[in-house]
Amino acid sequence: MEFKKNILCIGAGYVGGPTMAAIALKCPELRVEIVDINAERIRQWNSGDIPIFEPGLAEIVNQVRGKNLFFSTEIAEGIKKADIIFVSVNTPTKTFGEGAGMASDLQHWENTAHAIVAHSQGDKIIVEKSTLPVRTAEAMERILKARRGGIRFEVLSNPEFLAEGSAVMDLLEPDRVLIGAHRTPEGLAAEKELVDIYAHWIPREKIITTNLWSAELSKLVANAFLAQRISSVNAISALCEKADADISEIAYAIGSDSRIGSKFLNASIGFGGSCFQKDILNLVYICKSYGLTEVADYWELVVKMNEYQKRRFVQGIVRAMFNTIAGKKIALFGFAFKANTGDTRESPAFQVTRDLLEEHAYVAITDPQALGNAKQDLQGTNGRVSYESDPYKAAEDAYAIAVITEWEEYRHLDFERIYRSMKKPAFIFDGRNILDHGKLYEIGFNVYPIGKKALTHFE
Numbered sequence: 001m002e003f004k005k006n007i008l009c010i011g012a013g014y015v016g017g018p019t020m021a022a023i024a025l026k027c028p029e030l031r032v033e034i035v036d037i038n039a040e041r042i043r044q045w046n047s048g049d050i051p052i053f054e055p056g057l058a059e060i061v062n063q064v065r066g067k068n069l070f071f072s073t074e075i076a077e078g079i080k081k082a083d084i085i086f087v088s089v090n091t092p093t094k095t096f097g098e099g100a101g102m103a104s105d106l107q108h109w110e111n112t113a114h115a116i117v118a119h120s121q122g123d124k125i126i127v128e129k130s131t132l133p134v135r136t137a138e139a140m141e142r143i144l145k146a147r148r149g150g151i152r153f154e155v156l157s158n159p160e161f162l163a164e165g166s167a168v169m170d171l172l173e174p175d176r177v178l179i180g181a182h183r184t185p186e187g188l189a190a191e192k193e194l195v196d197i198y199a200h201w202i203p204r205e206k207i208i209t210t211n212l213w214s215a216e217l218s219k220l221v222a223n224a225f226l227a228q229r230i231s232s233v234n235a236i237s238a239l240c241e242k243a244d245a246d247i248s249e250i251a252y253a254i255g256s257d258s259r260i261g262s263k264f265l266n267a268s269i270g271f272g273g274s275c276f277q278k279d280i281l282n283l284v285y286i287c288k289s290y291g292l293t294e295v296a297d298y299w300e301l302v303v304k305m306n307e308y309q310k311r312r313f314v315q316g317i318v319r320a321m322f323n324t325i326a327g328k329k330i331a332l333f334g335f336a337f338k339a340n341t342g343d344t345r346e347s348p349a350f351q352v353t354r355d356l357l358e359e360h361a362y363v364a365i366t367d368p369q370a371l372g373n374a375k376q377d378l379q380g381t382n383g384r385v386s387y388e389s390d391p392y393k394a395a396e397d398a399y400a401i402a403v404i405t406e407w408e409e410y411r412h413l414d415f416e417r418i419y420r421s422m423k424k425p426a427f428i429f430d431g432r433n434i435l436d437h438g439k440l441y442e443i444g445f446n447v448y449p450i451g452k453k454a455l456t457h458f459e
Contacts, residue, residue: 349365
């Protein structure tokens with residue numbers, strides 16, 4: 001089959017894989033190829049066991065793989081053939097040098113830009129898909145334009161707004177698609193090409209076009225606003241526990257205000273994932289670089305509140321269990337940073353596990369999708385961590401259960417059976433407020449929710 005255009009995505013991760021699968025599904029006239037230097041990841045994409053768990057993703061990949069969606073490690077060949085190149089490489093927070101702990105590490109991004117320059121043989125549209133600092137496109141343009149020979153590169157920003165666990169629906173039925181371009185004839189022409197791709201299935205009124213820098217900054221600000229809501233409600237959850245108020249009732253009351261809305265007002269152990277903390281710290285770094293100290297301090301408090309919530313959760317476990325958990329088995333229900341994903345990046349479970357181990361507890365971890373990543377994250381722990389796919393086995397002989405991830409199946413477990421298998425007194429610390437606390441109390445558990453009064457059998 002002859003295709004109208006060749007689309008290349010460099011980076012076969014949580015953004016590139018699902019995004020390209022959706023484009024291949026909706027645009028059968030386009031040849032879509034995903035390349036990555038990680039040969040094992042590409043092998044998995046080409047197998048029956050794709051490397052990313054997202055509801056509905058495997059079905060889409062199976063439908064289009066080998067037809068107009070292809071996976072390869074041949075980066076140079078992919079660049080040569082491509083008309084449009086999406087750059088979706090990892091941009092983690094720097095751990096060294098200037099901006100360590102806040103700025104993005106752009107090593108992979110810059111290497112990709114140099115590879116595009118080295119292997120391009122004709123004009124190309126380059127689409128930023130990775131989360132990048134504001135005005136990164138300007139740096140990419142400098143690298144691309146350093147090449148002589150008459151080849152033109154037009155850089156667009158097309159930030160992703162995917163939520164893990166619902167990425168497929170976010171791609172097929174998005175709130176909006178954002179495309180940033182230079183407001184020049186060449187930039188607007190490149191913008192139109194990308195708009196036309198998305199318009200295969202997305203109404204034009206949902207495709208927002210802006211200048212390049214507005215698009216880049218919008219991604220950071222959107223995640224900062226969402227994380228701010230989580231940290232705000234978590235801050236109030238601490239007050240609720242002291243004042244015998246109920247955070248769920250408060251969240252419902254303020255969420256009913258149309259000016260506020262109800263989303264992202266669920267009190268919890270804290271936010272995780274690859275975006276929120278990284279993007280906020282990136283925003284903090286940008287503000288500091290412009291001398292906006294007060295603005296930087298404001299946003300940094302959102303991250304600090306999130307860290308406080310995680311520490312407070314473990315402190316609550318220790319205090320409730322008679323100020324010592326040394327030698328006691330604690331079962332963690334969930335390790336992924338949220339339900340419906342196997343991703344553990346920045347998961348609160350990591351810090352909770354570390355803190356429990358510092359208190360000399362034994363930790364049994366169960367999760368439907370994230371056990372493999374949990375084992376990698378916790379490499380080097382000294383034998384006091386066990387991994388169990390069956391939550392009933394994880395809870396056997398445990399003194400306490402800590403609910404870390406809001407998996408739907410945890411709501412429907414046989415807690416009477418679990419209670420019988422545990423040490424007494426038995427504790428449940430519901431870090432997501434997803435369980436029926438009254439029923440658990442009737443069974444015999446001592447129940448400690450987030451932002452609500454504890455239900456205990458102690459005088």
